[in-house]
Amino acid sequence: MAEIQPIRGWRYGPELSPRIDQLVSPLFDVVSPKQREALYQNPLNSIHLSVPRGADAAGAARARLHEWEQAGVLRQDELPGIYAYYQYFRLPGSSREYCRKGFMCHIKATDWTENVMLRHENTLPGAVDDRAELLARTEFQTSATHGLYRDDAFELEPYLDEAMRNPLYETEEDYQGARDVLAVIQDVAVIRHFQRVLAARPEVILADGHHRYEGSLVYRQARRAAAGAAYTGHEAWNYHLMYLTNAAADDLRILPTHRLLLDLPGIGTPAELLGRLEPYFTILPLEDPYGLPERIAGKPWAFGLYLGEGEAYKIRLRPEVHAQLDWPTTPEVKNLDLTVLHYFVLEKVLGIVGPEAQRQWPGVAYVRNFPECLTRVDRGEARAAFITNEVSMAEVERVCHSGAVMPPKSTFFYPKTIGGFLFSSIADAETTAPFYDAFRAAE
Template sequence: MAKIAPFRGLRYNVAQIGDPAKVVAPPYDVISPALQQELYRRHPANIVRLILGKINETDSETDNRYTRSAADFAKWQQEQILTRDAEPSIYLYDQEYPIEGGEVVVRKGFVALTRLEDFSSGVVKPHEKTLSGPKTDRFNLTKACGANFSPIFSLYSDPCCVLESVTRKLRDKSPDMEVADDDGVRHRLWQVSDPMVIEKAQDLLDNKPLFIADGHHRYETALNYRNFMREKHPGYSGKELFNYVLMYFANMEDRGMQIFPTHRLVYNVEALNPDSLRDALGEFFEVETRNIDSADQAARQEVRQELREKGKERHCLAMYCGKGDVIYLTLRENAVMDRFFSDKSPKVLRTLDVSILHRLILETLLNISPEAQEKQTNLKYVKNFDEPFELVDCGEFQLAFLMNPTRMNEVRDVANAGEKMPQKSTYFYPKLLSGLVINKIVEGEKVED
């Protein structure tokens, strides 16, 4: 099944850059223009200049965000801002953060290379759809720089937590790098070159499939880059670095593994009448209306708690129409969704909360086509639970749909069935930092397994 390998990680030289918090960044796809600007300001060698360089009006084929990333990448290595580890290693990577109620948990994982596998092999399983635009962007960056700057986030299942036990003493030592991000999450990284530990990790993953949690576009980009490089090197052996990709591995049984919901805001839908929509929803859902003071955070949190409680037993989401009206929508029965899917679609896909929303409500009742959903023509996605209330109340959006998080077993079952969830079905928290360790794809080098 999954084949992993140690690698010579490229890392920031703390003696050169000082505070490592100034050079790391969240994944490129969650960096807003304002945060991009702030990261540029924070340090001249911040990783954002590699993963999400600025676009200039004067950009050309020879001077653009990708060529500038490549130039900075080469310069930082030459100036020893980035230095490459001497020994092939794996890197333990832990994230410590508070959950609701204030309890602090730690998500444990490790970073290594994994052999790229086509999805048809069943070794690596996606669960979300991808778009061509981001894949073209990431492919251009990989071609220009010859590196994986950010690890793909993958999950495996190990109820016995073997690797966590094997590495417990290693984690008791001071980390090679520790940094707090802007959300207060503490990230810790340990380099591990011990052959016994590496072999244990390889043995553990050797008989397991991997589920992509985050980084679907980057994984498909890595496949495209592998195929591109294989055409350039027709005598490839399979051990070349371009046949592998940088990946973070986490145990889905880990208590520190959290999935957060992503809420939907609807806008620019012609002739949308909330009262008529409420009547139409009654055919499929038990409809309960609450009126709250939407400006009161405690009242909003009560909505969140009630939505969570209702979702424990049945499929439930909430619709916010403005003026304090919160409408709980509880699916009458799972069989309702059969009419919106083919007979071949697995039950788990039909009855996901996000499938119920996208297929039944958005597509069927609001006439927002799948293409419009993918292009976000009438949709905006937000993570914060309070934001939808404010944005609907001010008139910027027509409706909000408040969601419970997708469950881990649903992610696994959809992926195992070879199906894809709608966009933004999962939000794995916390996000992995870019800049802790980089995989340089050196032509001529091969993995050591």
Template sequence: MARLYPFRALRYDTTRVNMADVVTQPYDKISPAMQDAYYAASPYNLIRVILGKKKSTDDEIENVYSRAAATLKAWREEEILKPEAEPALYGYSQTYTVPGTEEVRERRGFIGLGHLHDYADKVVYRHEQTFPKHKSDRLSLFKATRAYCEQIYMLYSDPTFTAEELIFGSKAGGATKAADLEITDEYNVVHRVWKLADPALIQQVLAAMDDKWLLIADGHHRYETSTTYMQERAAELGIDPKSAQPKLDENGLPVPAFPEAAMMMTFVNADAPGITILPTHRVVFGLNDFNGRAFAEKASTYFDVEEIPNTTDGHYPGAPTLLAKLAGKPGVAFVAATREGDFLLTPKADAIAPLLAKLSPRQAALDVTQLHKVVLENMLGLSEETVRAGSNVRYVREATEALQQVGSGNADVAFLIKPVTLEQMKDISLNLEVMPQKSTDFYPKLLSGLAMYTLD
């Protein structure tokens, strides 16, 4: 099953930089404003590698990818980034407040290398579709830098909490020793890292993981791109990646058969507390002659439509009101927020059944699937290919932001949805099915820059 490896990570020298100034959120969660802030925070901020600024003069030779490679090379030469002396795994915890609540949770896991498997091997499972243009971008970056600076967030199942006890000294929250590194990010999430270099301990952790399946929580694009790169490099090297076996180092610890055969990952136990999935709302723009009331009337063929009234002083209800209304509705439901009014939609089972007939029952039961199939595709005429290409639809975590885009005229309608549950996601994935892209938003995100895996 899962094949894991320790690695000699490339890490920032904490005597040369303030770690809070150089780490970032994952590349696909970085807005232009965040990119500017990261650039300003430090000349050594990782943004210059994972999501550098483009220039109007960029061409096939000098571009964002070549600059990323040159930057990484310079930082290594300056020893801003230094390789670890020995292979290790890294315990990793995140303490955070669940957005919209006062509940504090801790999510624990560990960073290591994971062997790259084709989905057909039934070791690594995906749960959502991907965007082709994102994969092309990441492949260009990986080839230029020959480094993985960001982790893939992987789930596994272990009700006995064996790895947690080995790494943190306890099966419950917290740890029995102080962290080697602690950073608070811009969302007030506290990230802690413990280096685990004892070969005997590493062997125990790897043994605890060798019968596990892995489910991608975050990082589908990077996983699929890394797998593509692995296959390309295997062909160049004349290696059959299916039969290539790991090597052993001087301590008897496994090493990938060739560097590209593995990718840096954070492994989190799906049976442990601390996992939070947020909804990703859909904002639709560029529709011809869209009118909210006309949409609601058309929707009544497929849904029970309830208009959510304005406030007593005539203002549109805000995000908290709409989300509370949505949360109070059992079963599948979503809110359509338009400039002409806001509407709560609950499906008419018999009416939508023909539109979902080609899907499995587990797929057809998902809010996000019904939104895509019945509303986006059937009612608004946006094909699956159009949506996957990133046309007409934006994906937004914050409901307030989604409403602002509609109110400002930058979008026609925002669909606020409920989060997918962990059990729904596991049920879909382990049955070799996928949800629409951006169906889940695991919170908080893994910081980029805590450790890096270099291929050279």
């Protein structure tokens, strides 16, 4: 069961709220070096807390946090609440405006083995250690991870809609083109209803933020070990800031991430690559490379292949060879398009054997922008681009429930949450706040 708690959120003060567009930032794992440098120029931008820099980056973040608290740059809300967070966005080529509805709160950080929080990808130890150190030094959560619960009855959305009638602030347009709106629910009865709805769910799927969540686990384990017999399980550092959205909603979008091959080991010409693919795939030449996404849309185990100078193909796995896929994983993972691509292209054709070797191989780049894939091949920056379909929410759920993980960079939930909208503290002082006991009594 998922255990959530309201928080007394930390936010930019009312004097700065009108400038919120200048204060928010992309998440640490999607912000580009160019974006970072531009954001660092603003001394009040949230990136100084979420992606600090310097020889002692975590120490710099801690010092800046204390400075901002003392100066009133950041202020803590007086009452606990659950924070409604809506993101309005459009997809390329469509005039429809989507609205992803969700809310931010604290959720108890449970170990993977407890099967309350389900993951669908592996993490990199270095990135986890970085997040854990930042959390240990600041005791401050700078950006919410993204979790999914399933509620086909949509019980919580009416309360979120009501809160949105009085927003705290909103962006005009964030770095990815979305409009973000934040509101708060502080009604005790409504908050307890949220707790009951989440407690009735057997699990939450972690959509985005695996490194930040695992960083919370590492920090929690260290604090628990240090507490010894005094540990209660109610300490504020047991909790993690999460943005929760309903997996049943149709505004939950997962965009494809294409594979750009920077190198083709042992392969000299495009004709040789096609020859090595032919035993596994049917190969259909196409005249217009820009039509590749439409030609593969909705077709299982189908991919676009671009080799430069207008040379494009639709390739599709021969069904009879799928049984050759002998990686030790679940059927749910074996059926994924990207597993097929990684096994039959990276392993069988290119000789990069096994998921771990492929994760470490520098010859592949993960690119979300389709035209960028074609451009980089034409420029000679890459030798081939494999265009993929998006992963469905149903596939994500099936893989998570199977207990396995997907190939790297399988999902790109869009839009990403932004940093700087809401912060939360897990310092010891939060544990003794009167409302903690009140909401624990509602469990």
